């Protein structure tokens with residue numbers, strides 16, 4: 001369970017995030033939407049302790065993320081390419097993570113097997129450095145890495161961005177499969193309302209750092225979001 005309590009983030013006078021409370025139960029697929037600058041990435045960065053909130057706290061299974069470390073072994077995330085090791089090839093990168101997560105070679109093989117369709121023969125065995133991959137392929141490496149080590153919680157910032165249509169569909173299937181298989185709690189930010197409403201159980205809409213809608217009824221999500229974004 002993830003609990004966001006009275007989180008405020010301020011840069012000088014500008015308050016970019018002001019969230020009273022969000023509770024995310026285990027195995028929920030939580031979608032986060034909002035226009036550019038609404039605060040989605042900032043909220044994710046605070047949840048991962050990459051940025052410190054001005055006030056308030058985020059708890060993962062009761063642990064304050066800015067004061068403890070243990071939660072890190074249960075959380076996977078891909079926010080942007082800064083999280084990758086760009087001087088490695090994808091094979092070298094996954095092998096490095098395998099050792100960090102203490103997985104067997106067979107575990108890694110099985111993990112990457114799940115990504116076979118998504119990788120579309122473009123990622124593994126190519127001897128190409130991560131820094132030279134296309135934006136979409138970078139994202140695929142980051143997502144596969146975020147899901148390594150059986151995380152209980154996975155945060156993905158704009159996972160569909162830069163993916164071709166086939167890859168977007170494959171990624172949706174993969175997330176739904178992972179959710180079924182291992183009850184992962186997914187937190188997904190996206191500008192793609194169709195994808196996010198299709199896979200998420202709940203969608204929070206941010207506007208200028210504030211939660212203005214918390215949609216839990218699948219049938220109403222799309223129409224509510226549609227009317228908000230078409231203004």
Ligand SMILES: Nc1ncnc2c1ncn2[C@@H]1O[C@H](COP(=O)(O)OP(=O)(O)OP(=O)(O)O)[C@@H](O)[C@H]1O
Pocket residue numbers: 011016034035036037038039040041042043
């Ligand atoms: N280091 C910083 N210094 C000043 N302002 C910042 C900093 N980081 C983020 N911001 C501001 O915080 C606000 C929220 O940004 P954030 O990246 O969280 O939005 P977002 O919802 O993820 O946007 P997008 O959809 O464009 O990715 C923006 O106004 C941004 O300019």
